Amino acid sequence: MPEPTARTTQADEVIDAAQAHFANHDLDEPTTGSASAAPQPSQEPRKSGAFLTRKAKRRYFWTLSALVVLGAFFAVANLTWAIPVPAGTAGFWRIIDMRTTALVVILLVVTCQAVATVSFQTVTNNRIITPSIMGFESLYVAVQTSAIYFLGVAGVSAVQGLPQFIMMIVLMVGFSLALYGWLLSGKYGNLQVMLLVGIIIGGGLGSVSTFMQRLLTPSEFDVLVARLFGSVAKARPEYFPVAIPLCIIVTAALIWKSRRLNVIALGRDLSTNLGINHRRETMQVLFLVSILMAVTTSMIGPMTFLGFLIATLAYQIAGTHDHRYVFPIAIATGFAILSGAYFILKNVFYAEGAVSIIIEAVGGTAFLILILRKGRL
Numbered sequence: 001m002p003e004p005t006a007r008t009t010q011a012d013e014v015i016d017a018a019q020a021h022f023a024n025h026d027l028d029e030p031t032t033g034s035a036s037a038a039p040q041p042s043q044e045p046r047k048s049g050a051f052l053t054r055k056a057k058r059r060y061f062w063t064l065s066a067l068v069v070l071g072a073f074f075a076v077a078n079l080t081w082a083i084p085v086p087a088g089t090a091g092f093w094r095i096i097d098m099r100t101t102a103l104v105v106i107l108l109v110v111t112c113q114a115v116a117t118v119s120f121q122t123v124t125n126n127r128i129i130t131p132s133i134m135g136f137e138s139l140y141v142a143v144q145t146s147a148i149y150f151l152g153v154a155g156v157s158a159v160q161g162l163p164q165f166i167m168m169i170v171l172m173v174g175f176s177l178a179l180y181g182w183l184l185s186g187k188y189g190n191l192q193v194m195l196l197v198g199i200i201i202g203g204g205l206g207s208v209s210t211f212m213q214r215l216l217t218p219s220e221f222d223v224l225v226a227r228l229f230g231s232v233a234k235a236r237p238e239y240f241p242v243a244i245p246l247c248i249i250v251t252a253a254l255i256w257k258s259r260r261l262n263v264i265a266l267g268r269d270l271s272t273n274l275g276i277n278h279r280r281e282t283m284q285v286l287f288l289v290s291i292l293m294a295v296t297t298s299m300i301g302p303m304t305f306l307g308f309l310i311a312t313l314a315y316q317i318a319g320t321h322d323h324r325y326v327f328p329i330a331i332a333t334g335f336a337i338l339s340g341a342y343f344i345l346k347n348v349f350y351a352e353g354a355v356s357i358i359i360e361a362v363g364g365t366a367f368l369i370l371i372l373r374k375g376r377l
Contacts, residue, residue, distance in 0.1 A: 050322035060325060063317055067332035074339040075103055081347055105235040106342060108247050109296045109303070110310070110334035115251050116292040117307030118314065118323065118330055122265045123282045124191060127315070128370060130308045131293045133195060134179065135202035136172055137302035141228055142205045143168065148224045149212040156223055162238045168298040169242075169291070176290035180283055191282065230301040230356035232342065243295050250288045257285065258323035265321065303356055305363025310334040312366055 051057040079099050085091040120131045147155035158164070179198060213221060227234075254261075260281055263271045268278045296303075314330035315321070341355050 050320040050325055056319050060319060060329070064329055064332055067317075067329070067336050071332060071335040071339060074336065074343050078103060078339060078343050078346075081343070101235070101237050102232050102342070103339065104240065104244075105232050105300065106338050107335060108235075108243055109232070109300055109306075110338050111247055111251055111331050112292040112296040113303065113307035114310045114314065114330035114334045115254050115327055116289045116296075117311040118326055119254050119261060119285050120289050121311060122261050122323070123285045124195065125265070125267060127312070128308075128367070129195065130304070130311075131289050132302070132304050132307070133202070134176055134198040134290070134293075135205060136176070136290075136293045136297050137304060138202035138205040138209070139172055139175060140168070140297050140302060142209045143171070144227050145209040145212045145224060148220050148227075149216060153220055153223050156227065160236075162242065165239050165298055166242060169246075169294040172294035172297065173287075173290050176294075177287065180286050180290075228301065230303040230306075230359075232300055232355065234301055235299045239299055243299060246291060246295050250291050254285070254288055255324070255327055257281075258327065261285070261323045262321070301356075303359060305360050305367060306334070306338070309359065309363035309366055310337070312370065313337075 051060065079096060083092060083095050085095065116131050121127050121129065144159060147159045149155075151158055159168075179194060179201070213224065216224065260276060263274055263276050264278065264281055264285075266274070271278050271281075310330050310333055313333050314326055317333060318326050318329045320326065338355070338359070341358055345355050345358065
């Protein structure tokens with residue numbers, strides 16, 4: 001029986017050589033030479049990740065760097081452009097301090113809007129809607145209108161200040177928690193129903209606000225309209241001890257959840273099969289989103305389409321759906337847009353208060369274009 005044994009040994013050698021060859025070479029690479037030849041040096045193995053190629057990854061980091069540089073340019077320009085007093089004087093540093101406050105507000109608002117909108121669109125599996133659909137801005141308008149309706153022009157001061165700012169945040173977060181807890185915690189909890197209820201409640205609050213506004217005097221109505229426009233000038237430095245820690249903690253929590261958000265984006269069934277408690281994760285993300293939206297809305301007022309514009313551009317620029325990369329590009333894009341718009345409108349057109357109007361117009365136009373391109377919500 002020597003011949004079978006020799007054949008068996010030869011076959012084993014061929015199999016071992018083939019395994020060694022394929023372990024060190026890409027399966028798609030054509031092979032040359034005999035199977036028993038020594039394995040050739042291997043090429044770089046293919047890898048799965050956020051980017052398809054190294055070129056796409058380099059493009060992402062170059063784009064992010066360019067956006068950071070652009071944002072830094074507009075930040076310096078906003079700080080130093082056309083200061084009417086000599087450098088180093090008390091008036092100079094007072095102006096710098098005021099402008100620094102505006103830049104901090106812009107950074108806070110952009111961070112809150114960008115992170116909240118991207119996260120909200122992920123858990124709702126819809127790239128068109130924004131967190132404002134839950135009625136945050138309608139609640140803000142209702143509170144502002146009620147203050148002036150019941151207290152007159154003096155009601156403006158009644159809704160300003162740190163205690164009032166904290167109360168507004170608590171009110172908005174409590175409202176969203178009640179809505180989430182009611183419509184998502186039950187056996188038949190449904191995210192789409194929750195969104196529809198949020199729209200209906202927002203519409204109802206808007207109708208009540210409109211009714212009260214019609215009963216105001218012209219002077220009271222003028223004061224109210226100024227309060228209802230989103231404006232960086234509304235924010236006060238006294239809000240920062242509350243707003244900055246909330247923004248940092250919640251943003252860090254959502255960035256830490258980036259990998260889970262990547263799984264949630266696959267849908268309820270797939271994420272559940274992959275071991276994610278979809279309902280619990282959704283409620284946690286919505287709670288964090290409500291805090292961010294409460295902070296930005298209470299600070300500067302409503303900016304409905306800012307988050308939508310930032311999120312849409314971020315996905316287009318990033319070239320990936322991995323939240324670890326989408327979040328930074330969204331924040332950098334938003335800061336470049338808002339700080340650039342603030343600088344141009346303030347120093348070129350002398351229309352500082354029109355920033356929110358321009359943002360809403362551009363964001364609304366982008367919204368309509370996206371709707372028409374997709375043909376559905």
